[in-house]
Amino acid sequence: MPATTDETSPGTGPERADRTVLDARDISRALTRISHELLERNKGATDLVLLGLHTRGVPLARRIADKIATVEGAPVAVGELDVTMYRDDLRSQPTRRAHKTALPPGGIDRKVVVLVDDVLFSGRTIRAALDALADLGRPSAVRLAVLVDRGHRELPIRADHVGKNLPSALAERVSVRLSEVDGTDEVTIS
Amino acid sequence: MKHLLSVDDLSADAIQQLFETAADMHDVQRREVKKLPALRGRTVVNMFFEDSTRTRSSFEIAGKWLSADVINVSAKGSSTSKGESLRDTVLTVCAMGVDGLVIRHPASGAALQVSEWVDASVVNAGDGTHEHPTQALLDAYTLQRRLGSLEGRHVAIVGDLTHSRVFRSNIQCLTRLGARVTVVAPPTLMPSGVGAWSAAAGFDTSYDLDDVLRRDGGPDAVMMLRVQRERMTGAYFPSPREYTVGYGLTRDRLAVLGPDVPICHPGPMNRGLEIAADAADAAQSVVLEQVSSGLAVRMAVLYHLLAGESEGGMA
Numbered sequence: 001m002p003a004t005t006d007e008t009s010p011g012t013g014p015e016r017a018d019r020t021v022l023d024a025r026d027i028s029r030a031l032t033r034i035s036h037e038l039l040e041r042n043k044g045a046t047d048l049v050l051l052g053l054h055t056r057g058v059p060l061a062r063r064i065a066d067k068i069a070t071v072e073g074a075p076v077a078v079g080e081l082d083v084t085m086y087r088d089d090l091r092s093q094p095t096r097r098a099h100k101t102a103l104p105p106g107g108i109d110r111k112v113v114v115l116v117d118d119v120l121f122s123g124r125t126i127r128a129a130l131d132a133l134a135d136l137g138r139p140s141a142v143r144l145a146v147l148v149d150r151g152h153r154e155l156p157i158r159a160d161h162v163g164k165n166l167p168s169a170l171a172e173r174v175s176v177r178l179s180e181v182d183g184t185d186e187v188t189i190s
Numbered sequence: 191m192k193h194l195l196s197v198d199d200l201s202a203d204a205i206q207q208l209f210e211t212a213a214d215m216h217d218v219q220r221r222e223v224k225k226l227p228a229l230r231g232r233t234v235v236n237m238f239f240e241d242s243t244r245t246r247s248s249f250e251i252a253g254k255w256l257s258a259d260v261i262n263v264s265a266k267g268s269s270t271s272k273g274e275s276l277r278d279t280v281l282t283v284c285a286m287g288v289d290g291l292v293i294r295h296p297a298s299g300a301a302l303q304v305s306e307w308v309d310a311s312v313v314n315a316g317d318g319t320h321e322h323p324t325q326a327l328l329d330a331y332t333l334q335r336r337l338g339s340l341e342g343r344h345v346a347i348v349g350d351l352t353h354s355r356v357f358r359s360n361i362q363c364l365t366r367l368g369a370r371v372t373v374v375a376p377p378t379l380m381p382s383g384v385g386a387w388s389a390a391a392g393f394d395t396s397y398d399l400d401d402v403l404r405r406d407g408g409p410d411a412v413m414m415l416r417v418q419r420e421r422m423t424g425a426y427f428p429s430p431r432e433y434t435v436g437y438g439l440t441r442d443r444l445a446v447l448g449p450d451v452p453i454c455h456p457g458p459m460n461r462g463l464e465i466a467a468d469a470a471d472a473a474q475s476v477v478l479e480q481v482s483s484g485l486a487v488r489m490a491v492l493y494h495l496l497a498g499e500s501e502g503g504m505a
Contacts, residue, residue: 084228085226090498093498093499096498097207098211135221135223135226
């Protein structure tokens with residue numbers, strides 16, 4: 001029962017001609033900018049909770065939290081959110097492996113929750129995340145930060161903070177690789 | 191995999207994948223909203239032709255927490271009490287569009303037989319003296335959480351082995367996960383032909399509980415089995431008192447066990463017979479932990495059998 005990958009995972013199949021659109025420094029700069037945007041929008045890190053979406057949203061959320069902590073001089077709450085059970089395509093795929101959902105000790109009630117993911121594509125993952133959040137508590141606001149927005153939305157969902165807008169053809173594959181998961185930092189399109 | 195009829199259906203990797211999912215499900219028990227939408231639109235029927243509190247409640251809650259529609263059918267009050275055959279009852283229920291069938295039946299092999307009659311996924315919740323796979327999975331899951339790993343660990347299974355489907359499933363599950371198992375019972379409650387079986391499956395047998403508890407530092411975990419009076423038709427031991435003296439987890443034997451050795455019991459317990467109240471209520475007793483683990487494991491089983499596309503799931 002191997003876990004299936006989603007559209008944002010790096011390909012493990014045949015070699016493709018990849019074009020790098022973000023390297024490690026680009027990714028770091030994008031996350032720094034998102035961190036500052038979050039702080040500016042939230043007027044500080046008070047009541048801020050970053051929830052990384054499995055798989056690659058989790059390390060991204062931690063990186064943003066570290067950057068915010070450096071700027072603010074105080075730690076910011078980070079958690080992990082798994083949306084496997086809330087996906088609308090569960091029935092049409094082999095059984096997916098669920099991951100851990102871990103909220104910070106203070107929970108998410110009355111907090112500003114920032115969902116963090118690697119690629120925003122159809123919007124269905126974020127829809128599932130909003131459903132998952134509703135079962136976990138009632139944030140005062142929910143925002144979305146993504147490293148890459150590749151377009152092709154199928155639902156009325158938009159990101160509040162985007163590292164890079166990446167117009168892409170539907171047939172193209174956007175792959176985010178992060179050192180914590182994949183051993184290297186890069187975003188490629190093929 | 192479409193059904194869960196026997197632990198033999200599962201590889202060690204599949205068991206660990208189930209455990210990983212169960213760990214995620216365990217977190218749901220601590221949430222305010224104990225609900226996941228994974229099985230929304232699926233229908234699960236619990237068909238119990240034997241009395242049950244733990245297993246039936248556990249499967250019912252597991253299905254409901256995964257948002258499945260769960261219906262309970264028991265032998266008492268069903269058409270089987272009017273003389274309808276098991277096959278007709280099962281086919282009637284499945285004709286209503288059931289996706290999952292959780293079945294407990296006093297006949298060994300009933301779950302396998304039912305799985306050949308229906309299109310629904312069948313989960314064996316105990317068939318006679320044959321198997322009870324989800325009980326074995328939850329026992330192993332509980333012990334693995336306590337001990338870190340079962341690889342090389344020594345588990346003693348004590349009690350009425352002849353009538354125990356839990357023991358038959360546990361032997362497969364524990365040995366598959368690398369545990370060393372010693373089964374202990376009076377000669378009258380040791381299954382016939384156990385010698386050849388133990389040699390093939392790789393477990394040890396003993397008639398002397400005190401020796402097993404003391405030898406080589408004692409076991410890493412002890413699993414006490416219920417004396418199943420309802421299945422006994424002969425005189426297997428002279429008196430309950432004599433059984434307790436020879437094979438019960440008494441206060442004295444509890445003292446021999448280290449304080450960190452988990453004590454399991456699948457329930458329901460005959461306090462004072464196979465397990466003393468001191469042992470059942472000791473800090474090292476994991477009896478109630480087994481119940482909460484059972485819920486998580488059964489959620490994992492239902493999720494893997496019913497959430498994905500047909501024929502997806504466990505390898």
